[in-house]
Amino acid sequence: MQTFHLPDLGEGLTEAVLVRWAVAVGDEIVLDQVIAEVETAKSIVDLPTPYAGTVLALHGEEGGTILTGAPVIEVGDGSAAPDTPAAAPHAAEHEAYRAEEQAGSGNVLIGYGTGAGPAKGRRRRAGTAVRQAAPANATPSSATPEAARLRSDRPVAVRSPIVRRLARELGIDPATVAPSGTDGTVTRADVLRAAENTASQASEPVAPLGAEPSQLTVISSERFSPLRKAVSATLSRSRSEIPEATVWVDVDVTRLWELRPDMAAPGERAPSVTALFARYALLALEQYPLLASRIVGGGTELALFDGVHLGVAVDTERGLMVPVIPRADTLSLAAIDGALRELAATARDGKMPPERLRDSTFTVNNYGGFGVDGSAAIINYPNVAILGIGRILERPWVVEGAIVPRRIAQLSLVFDHRVCDGGYAAGFLRAVVDLLEHPLTAYPRV
Known part of the structure; x- marks a missing residue:
């Protein structure tokens, strides 16, 4: 199996919006066939595939954002049947990744992509304790006092510059975000979750005070293209x-x-x-x-x-x-x-x-x-x-x-x-x- 990651589409662009898919899971594709149409800050462009074979998975939904370096499509070359022993570990890994992606846990650091081979654990020096990953639905408000104390005593771990940029654009202070990475890393999913919590709190109706006009309620929000x-x-x-x-x-x-x-x-x-x-x-x-x-x-x-x-x-x-x-x-x-x-x-x-x-x-x-x-x-x-x-x-x-x-x-x-x-x-x-x-x-x- 080969994974096509979103390349730099020009001038250091960091993301693209998926306009539409031109293929579906199960389709047979050839080299340089257009698989999707994406919108960047400059224009709408066709995205050709560098691989030929059978489409195994599509990453992203139409209208959603794909970051540069993130997986776009997975293509099988037919060299191994899905039920062969050699393919089983990889298939299990793929299903785990897809479940994690759909749950939005963010354990895969956005911007770094996934490897072509089996995943390997992060190397740690001897004696370093591994922090338990936070649940996928963890929020800053649901964090325990002990977790809050640990966060206040450590520097904020945001390894991906793309995650830092996302936090800055959304007005989120990484120090206030509960990390869900396996080693205490703040991921993209954590930042998005914090932004949603902030937006939901801001959209709650505010009771009018005296003769002042009542507050307006946010009925929708739309991210910049x-x-x-x-x-x-x-x-x-x-x-x-x-x-x-x-x-x-x-x-x-x-x-x-x-x-x-x-x-x-x-x-x-x-x-x-x-x-x-x-x-x-x-x-x-x-x-x-x-x-x-x-x-x-x-x-x-x-x-x-x-x-x-x-x-x-x-x-x-x-x-x-x-x-x-x-x-x-x-x-x-x-x-x-x-x-x-x-x-x-x-x-x-x-x-x-x-x-x-x-x-x-x-x-x-x-x-x-x-x-x-x-x-x-x-x-x-x-x-x-x-x-x-x-x-x-x-x-x-x-x-x-x-x-x-x-x-x-x-x-x-x-x-x-x-x-x-x-x-x-x-x-x-x-x-x-x-x-x-x-x-x-x-x-x-x-």
């Missing part, structure tokens, strides 16, 4: 590390709006509004390259690049994604428009590979598509600036002393104040406005 966790971490880091400032301006894009239908080749679609704004922003970055740079050296140096990797915010059913167009500064308007359409379709299908979601140096966000005029955007860390585009509306505008209807949009630029001052940022935004309001002046370069 891998993508939402990644977005949360990036945005939190941006807010905590970047001293950002914002400048904004209204721009008259009437002339660009009128020219746009004629910019398409015969039989082709006109370039999108996002492509037009992005192309003119890239031209302005040639004059203001600091806004496409990156802070390095622990915040003491500024790295400037010989081009721009353009990130484009895309809203998907899974959440916000920022796919990247490499060396966008070298592309024509038509090439940028084609790349944007392809990126948007791939991102919304959930098939965006991780390598296309990194290394951006400047970001464009067209939130006007949501019907809003402006937004205080958050910089896509580690970028130092993001350009926001509001919706284009027909508004009364004063032109040469007369009030006339014009197509107006609001642009906003959020920038890292460590990189430049307001005058530099305003100069960039003004350069973009000049290009948009007089699009033919730069048309040979577009």
